[in-house]
Amino acid sequence: MAINDAGERLKALDARHHLHPFTDFKQLGEQGSRIITGASGVYIHDADGQRILDGMAGLWCVNLGYDQPELVAAASQQMTQLPYYNTFFKTAHPPAIELAAELCRLAPEHINHVFFTGSGSEANDSMLRMVRRFWALKGKPEKQWIIARENGYHGSTVAGMSLGGMAPMHAQGGPCVPGITHIRQPYWFAEGRGKGSESPESDTHSRDDFGRLCAEALDARIQELGPDNVAAFLAEPVQGAGGAIMPPDSYWPAIKAVLAKYDILLVVDEVICGFGRLGEWFGSQHYDLKPDLMPIAKGLSSGYLPIGGVLVGDRVADTLIEEGGEFFHGFTYSGHPVCAAVALKTLEIMQREDIVTRVRDDLGPYLASRWATLADHPLVGEARSLGLMGALELVADKASGERFATSLAVGNLCRDICFETGLVMRSVGDTMIISPPLVITHEQIDALVSLARAALDETARQLASHAAT
Numbered sequence: 516m517a518i519n520d521a522g523e524r525l526k527a528l529d530a531r532h533h534l535h536p537f538t539d540f541k542q543l544g545e546q547g548s549r550i551i552t553g554a555s556g557v558y559i560h561d562a563d564g565q566r567i568l569d570g571m572a573g574l575w576c577v578n579l580g581y582d583q584p585e586l587v588a589a590a591s592q593q594m595t596q597l598p599y600y601n602t603f604f605k606t607a608h609p610p611a612i613e614l615a616a617e618l619c620r621l622a623p624e625h626i627n628h629v630f631f632t633g634s635g636s637e638a639n640d641s642m643l644r645m646v647r648r649f650w651a652l653k654g655k656p657e658k659q660w661i662i663a664r665e666n667g668y669h670g671s672t673v674a675g676m677s678l679g680g681m682a683p684m685h686a687q688g689g690p691c692v693p694g695i696t697h698i699r700q701p702y703w704f705a706e707g708r709g710k711g712s713e714s715p716e717s718d719t720h721s722r723d724d725f726g727r728l729c730a731e732a733l734d735a736r737i738q739e740l741g742p743d744n745v746a747a748f749l750a751e752p753v754q755g756a757g758g759a760i761m762p763p764d765s766y767w768p769a770i771k772a773v774l775a776k777y778d779i780l781l782v783v784d785e786v787i788c789g790f791g792r793l794g795e796w797f798g799s800q801h802y803d804l805k806p807d808l809m810p811i812a813k814g815l816s817s818g819y820l821p822i823g824g825v826l827v828g829d830r831v832a833d834t835l836i837e838e839g840g841e842f843f844h845g846f847t848y849s850g851h852p853v854c855a856a857v858a859l860k861t862l863e864i865m866q867r868e869d870i871v872t873r874v875r876d877d878l879g880p881y882l883a884s885r886w887a888t889l890a891d892h893p894l895v896g897e898a899r900s901l902g903l904m905g906a907l908e909l910v911a912d913k914a915s916g917e918r919f920a921t922s923l924a925v926g927n928l929c930r931d932i933c934f935e936t937g938l939v940m941r942s943v944g945d946t947m948i949i950s951p952p953l954v955i956t957h958e959q960i961d962a963l964v965s966l967a968r969a970a971l972d973e974t975a976r977q978l979a980s981h982a983a984t
């Protein structure tokens with residue numbers, strides 16, 4: 516069968532039988548999907564024979580790129596040795612044990628335990644149950660409230676979406692898990708810029724004011740709920756799915772100052788920022804945070820197999836262990852041996868190749884310098900990046916920063932054009948985001964930025980011809 520015939524057959528079957536995540540089923544049925552048939556390095560290949568630079572590392576996870584034979588070998592070897600066994604009922608197996616030890620060695624000093632899950636959503640579910648159990652064991656069962664943030668993302672399970680602050684998700688499949696509340700996000704471009712600052716030239720000043728204002732919202736919410744009723748504050752170091760939102764420099768220090776006043780746990784969701792994305796092993800280290808718990812997933816296995824977990828700091832772990840009593844929680848695939856073996860190999864490769872340092876000292880600064888060149892494009896209101904994560908804010912008017920009408924769906928238009936141009940760049944509203952594999956080269960970063968500019972040009976051209984008709 517010719518390549519296109521095979522592709523057409525798959526597209527038809529996909530439309531007929533397959534319900535995709537985060538998808539308008541009706542629209543996809545009409546438009547059809549792109550079938551990805553292979554990948555190598557930082558490129559994916561589709562059924563039409565196109566090679567596309569994966570600026571998103573899959574879903575922020577394929578940090579080591581698509582052709583790491585050692586990960587394949589680790590999986591195959593473990594499949595042969597012990598394809599499955601669980602970690603319930605006082606059993607364990609070498610990959611889960613070795614991975615737990617290695618993760619704790621790499622994690623900040625005060626973190627010495629891990630609870631394994633199959634995904635980032637399960638990691639956040641597990642975290643929620645663990646936090647509430649911790650306070651119950653401390654004799655403070657009334658400490659139930661989790662304060663998270665609007666437009667944060669913590670997963671798609673019922674607890675994950677309740678912890679997340681995505682309004683459209685809350686509107687479907689509710690009611691949400693009780694005892695979760697959301698405060699404003701430190702999204703300067705969308706919510707701080709031009710508000711509360713009289714002088715545009717004092718940009719930095721207004722960003723920092725805004726960061727402090729967002730931290731005050733945490734203090735106010737704690738007061739409102741009563742500090743004795745609040746269990747934890749949950750946040751991503753940099754919001755990923757919300758739009759690659761790097762908070763103003765003032766934000767995390769101000770949040771830390773608020774938390775220091777109260778007896779409340781800090782949970783930092785490292786599902787995206789963990790494992791080198793921001794140029795440190797964990798995003799918390801970039802912002803000098805000392806979380807009590809850190810949900811992890813994605814880059815842990817470079818996305819090759821599904822695995823996640825919660826890194827549990829001594830304060831919580833010691834109580835859970837010393838107080839005893841069964842924790843009625845866990846998954847069939849908690850610490851799955853094949854996934855754990857691949858994760859262990861991922862961590863080994865990352866250390867051997869010194870990937871985290873390379874992101875911090877070389878690739879991150881290089882991307883920042885190249886990405887910033889896009890700021891001169893007429894459609895771009897802001898170009899920002901940190902480590903190997905970046906965003907472009909698309910605007911209708913560069914001077915005022917005015918957005919396009921939502922009905923134009925300019926972000927989606929640009930995303931679709933990117934795909935045609937040969938680049939995966941994701942859209943969140945009119946924010947374009949990238950998070951490429953951590954093994955990307957300088958030349959590939961140059962290619963990514965050129966493809967992004969070409970896609971922006973084509974988006975502007977189509978918008979202009981749309982306006983003219």
Ligand code: PMP
Pocket residue numbers: 574634635636637639668669670671751755756784785786787812813823
């Ligand atoms: N937390 C964060 C910060 C995430 O970005 C994601 C996934 N994008 C999740 C949790 C959920 O992870 P998963 O899709 O593996 O359940």
